[in-house]
Amino acid sequence: MVTLFRNRRARALAACALSAALVSAGSAEALAASPTPTPKPSMSRAAASVTVKANPTTVKAGRSVRFTGRTTGIPTGTSVRLQQEKNGKWTTLKTSTKVEKGKSFLITTRPTSKGTHSYRVMVGKTHSGTVTVTVQ
Incomplete structure (x- = not known):
């Protein structure tokens, strides 16, 4: 036992x-x-971007041109400013709007001088590409 x-x-x-x-x-x-544990990437915002289109692209002097576009990474309610290139420098026009709920915007202007004009929109420090409008 x-x-x-x-x-x-x-x-x-x-x-x-x-x-x-x-x-x-x-x-x-x-x-x-x-x-060694690697830090996980934080959920950061997507890079801010803005697009714009002009309609119509050819207009008679004094008639309205509508600039529509969409934003990414920019909060709703942010101010959108229209700029025109004059003598190689971008000038901010008095017209403005805000980014709407669907991340889109609509802004209008009435160009009065004949010729080809270049426009873009600014949202904060982000600007769109250039669109060209011909005024007759």
Whole structure:
């Protein structure tokens, strides 16, 4: 009977030692194998952008031109300003509007001088590409 207890005790001790060895070896291996944690990218806003189209692109002097467009990464309610290129410099016109709920906008002007005019819109520090309007 004494030998039975010794065998059980020896088996239990061996099982504990083996378990401890496996646990410590597994955690040491896991620590050694795991790379340095890299920070996850934060959810940042998409880059701000704005597009614009003119309609019509050819107009008689004094008639309205509608500039419509869409924005990305710009909050609703942000001011939209129309600019015209004059002598190589962009001049902000008095007309303005705001970015609407669907991230779109509509702004109008009435060019009075004949010729080809270049326009763009500014939303904050972001500007659109240039559109050309011919005034007859």
